Amino acid sequence: MILIGQYDSPFVRRVGIALRLYGLPFEHRPWSTFGDGDKIAPYNPLRRVPSLVLDSGEALIESAAILDYLDELVGPEKAMIAGSGPDRYRALRVCALANGLGDKAVSLLYERVLRKEPSKIWVERCEAQIGSVLEMLEKERAATRTPFWFGPRIGHADIAVGCVLRFTGEAHPSLFDRARYPALSAHSAACEALPPFQEIVQPLAPPSGD
Ligand SMILES: N[C@@H](CCC(=O)N[C@@H](CS)C(=O)NCC(=O)O)C(=O)O
Numbered sequence: 001m002i003l004i005g006q007y008d009s010p011f012v013r014r015v016g017i018a019l020r021l022y023g024l025p026f027e028h029r030p031w032s033t034f035g036d037g038d039k040i041a042p043y044n045p046l047r048r049v050p051s052l053v054l055d056s057g058e059a060l061i062e063s064a065a066i067l068d069y070l071d072e073l074v075g076p077e078k079a080m081i082a083g084s085g086p087d088r089y090r091a092l093r094v095c096a097l098a099n100g101l102g103d104k105a106v107s108l109l110y111e112r113v114l115r116k117e118p119s120k121i122w123v124e125r126c127e128a129q130i131g132s133v134l135e136m137l138e139k140e141r142a143a144t145r146t147p148f149w150f151g152p153r154i155g156h157a158d159i160a161v162g163c164v165l166r167f168t169g170e171a172h173p174s175l176f177d178r179a180r181y182p183a184l185s186a187h188s189a190a191c192e193a194l195p196p197f198q199e200i201v202q203p204l205a206p207p208s209g210d
Pocket of ligand 1 (some may be wrong): 006009010011033046048050061062063064099105107
């Protein structure tokens with residue numbers, strides 16, 4: 001399998017970390033969505049990442065759909081999410097909050113670096129959305145007593161939140177003030193200390209508006 005996309009993307013990184021935790025071998029093509037858009041297009045005409053190219057040559061897109069495929073590949077015993085019921089929908093909800101936070105943090109970054117004059121209404125909206133999600137996740141993580149969000153084993157929700165916290169902290173340091181979110185900060189530190197998080201990482205390299 002070939003994973004396309006740079007690890008400064010929280011979406012690409014969470015897929016890379018899941019592949020590593022599942023022990024699935026893969027090649028990595030760290031193509032940039034802006035600089036390497038033409039290379040990405042045959043696999044995903046949206047020119048977005050991550051894309052996962054299967055051995056058959058088919059390309060999967062969207063992190064959630066890619067992870068769904070990987071979960072099926074490793075089987076229910078190894079899958080980092082419950083197969084059904086409340087345990088599944090609760091984990092998917094946290095993943096959706098983390099991914100939504102990632103969408104807003106990426107959108108806000110693009111607004112700031114790609115536009116000469118960022119739209120005030122859009123910037124304020126993104127900042128409010130990011131702040132509200134961080135507050136909700138902080139409350140929920142603080143109420144959790146297990147090492148990981150849904151128990152003793154790491155799951156997709158942990159990885160999604162871990163990856164998006166790093167991205168948000170790098171892209172918008174003023175929005176992820178660690179003192180304000182102690183439970184999330186501890187979650188982030190615990191994730192970043194794990195070998196796959198240390199291996200699969202890239203400092204943020206935002207696109208330029210030139
Ligand atoms: N919902 C997508 C989001 C992926 C995404 O936003 N990727 C960014 C990089 S962090 C991207 O491809 N940006 C280029 C663009 O949207 O044109 C997923 O979960 O895979």
